[in-house]
Amino acid sequence: MAGQRTAAEALVELLQAYGIDTVFGIPGVHNLALYRGLQDGTPRHVLPRHEQAAGFMADGYARVSGRPAACFVITGPGVTNIATALGQANSDSLPMLVIATVVERADLGLGRGRLHEIPRQRELCRALAGFAETALVPEVLPELVARAFAGFVAARPRPAVIEVPVDVLVQPVWERWRPVSLPLPPHPDPGQVEAAARLLAAARRPATILGGGALRLGRLALDLVERLGCPVVTTVAAKGLVPESHPLSLGATLPAESTREILARCDRLLVVGSELAETDLWRDLPKVAGRAIRVDIDPDRLADPRLPVDLAVLADSRAFVEALLPRLAEHRPAPDVEPAAVRARAIAEAGGPAELHRAVLAEIRRALPEDAVVFADMTQIAYTGHMAFACERPRRWLHPVGFGTLGWALPAAIGAAFTGMREPAVVLVGDFGFQYSLAELATAVEHVLPLVLLLWNNGGLAQIRDDMHRRALRPFATAPFNPDFPALARAMGAEATRVRRLDGVAETVRQALAYRRPVLVELCASDIARSAGLSVGES
Known part of the structure; x- marks a missing residue:
């Protein structure tokens, strides 16, 4: 008692x-x-x-x-x-x-x-x-x-x-409540594992899609794609699960036409832990010429008629891959495409402000250690970053993919800080999205959290403004009044600075990381674009 x-x-x-x-x-x-x-x-x-x-x-x-x-x-x-x-x-x-x-x-x-x-x-x-x-x-x-x-x-x-x-x-x-023994994730049927191994062994042009449900694989993800010898593309949720510098990695380029062409011509497609949602694809699923294997812990995903499959496996991703790997041949020939070249083409497909975004993201990447964790809000530069920001480890580029909520990044980074993470944490947020949750800067200051806020100030709702241009609409309700962000951050007890030139981004980010407390860095998009001779958006 x-x-x-x-x-x-x-x-x-x-x-x-x-x-x-x-x-x-x-x-x-x-x-x-x-x-x-x-x-x-x-x-x-x-x-x-x-x-x-x-x-x-x-x-x-x-x-x-x-x-x-x-x-x-x-x-x-x-x-x-x-x-x-x-x-x-x-x-x-x-x-x-x-x-x-x-x-x-x-x-x-x-x-x-x-x-x-x-x-x-x-x-x-x-x-x-x-x-x-x-x-x-x-x-x-x-x-x-x-x-x-x-x-x-x-x-x-x-x-x-x-x-x-x-x-x-x-x-x-009066009683002491005690926890119960929890169930294990579902393991695959051995017959289905054997069937998957046979299908993949017969493949000449296999390809793999890894989603957020595959994050439990860890190192096994790399073991899987190397054993299959096939191109692998991840969703944004699984970005970095296979290092994006790996010769088989297509990165998180699932919406890109170059990647879709590879998926369309593959003769075996293995999909692990992805619902293949609209926010993963941004278009219809590619028509797969070959046979498909889908592995998911959610039976509803396996019943999805958009991707007819030859084998639907209800199982935890890690349990499935652990059972599959011993049944695959040790080595396979290299694919008949160069995934690195395809990924580069996919990244280059985006036009408009993406060239500016890529330049700024490259400077940010240059300043950050490999293990840094980026919490990317709903902002144009983050959308470009899904493909363009190089990521070598999982859970290092985080984004509110499915629901797409503005203002997510700052509080999410604060919550992550309480896991005991030692990696540097960076918040990438737009000027409008930051104002959804700017009060939480006080929470970060209160707990002396080592967060760097990179505030991409492109003057309001630039994505919506550009969407209006594309629909032949006169943009309005997209350029709200903005406060003096560095002054606001200082008033809340944070450090703050402003960057107006592309060649100043990397060094400023390095300096901000060294503070080990909340720092806001306002990246002035128009000024940075002018300094580099690039376009800030559509007109």
Whole structure:
């Protein structure tokens, strides 16, 4: 027996037992009982300036570590504020546990005008999370937590929401809740592994696509493509899983015509851990002439009619590749294409402002150590960087791919900093997107985090402005007033500077990295373009 404590205290203790070491959250009148469980300082608590940022922090924590963090939010506005972050984590298959309060049990669903009340709050969460349930009595909390964690490790990771009525949180609990043994990810059927090996052994022009679901492969990804001797292309989520300098790597060039031509003519296509979504392709899937093998932990992806497959394998990516490798021949002949040349052509296909972006990205890459982690927001230069920024390791170029939420990068980088990462962290964000979450700069300053914010100031919503030009529209609502960003950063306690020349980018980034605390570097796009004789965008 553990002695009497509240359900909220018992829940916090149980989360620790499952490995939760960090909680991102904002205390409010409805969730104060949870904060009683944090009084001794464990798990560590991080106070963001907005619940959406709390969710993005948990997102960044998961992207870097592969592990979930927890978020504590209040009923109503706390839930709606974190909703965008839930959608982002759901879209990008990330584990995140949100503990939300809800009105007392006697008021559930009745719309009586209680403080913070949403009559059907759980239904809202179910639209955005992989798992959302209500604990109507304390005794079900251990089961709900176990189900959430089982989903994190043995299925396609999705955010989970457990809502707890405020009166349940303060109910007495006498037993000590303990974690259960979690299931292993699904292993492949041995017959399907043999069939995959036979199909690949007969290939003359194989190709491989690796998605975010393949990140668990680690070094096995390189072993796989070298054993197959075939070109490999990654989605943005898996960028760097195979070093992009490797002679077989096409990089993250899946939307490029040069890469699509290779996929169209291959006679065997192996797709591991990718939903092949619109944001992976930005066009229809290429018509594959040969036979396709698809491996995924999500049965819905295997049923996708857009890519007819000869073999659909429901399995964890690592378990499948570990079983497949011993069945493949030791060496295969080199491909009949040069992936490095194809990748170079793919990068060069983009016109307009991409030439300027590539020049600036090259300077940033030159200044950063190989293991630096870049959190790239929704901004034009990041879209170019998906292909053009050289990446040699996985989880080093991170981007809110599926949901595409502006303002993600800064809070995500803050969350990642609490994983214990030692690699330099860089936030690449546009001038408009930065203003979505600039309040979190104060969070970074408060914790003295060694973050470098590279603010790409192209004068507003440049991507939308260019899209309007392409549609023969007169651009409007794309050039908002911008503050003096360095002055704003200094007012919040950060260091700040401004770069106006291309030849000043690399050295300024190196200096910013040396500060070991938050530094904002404003990259003035128009001035940098003029200094290099390049175009800043369409006109």
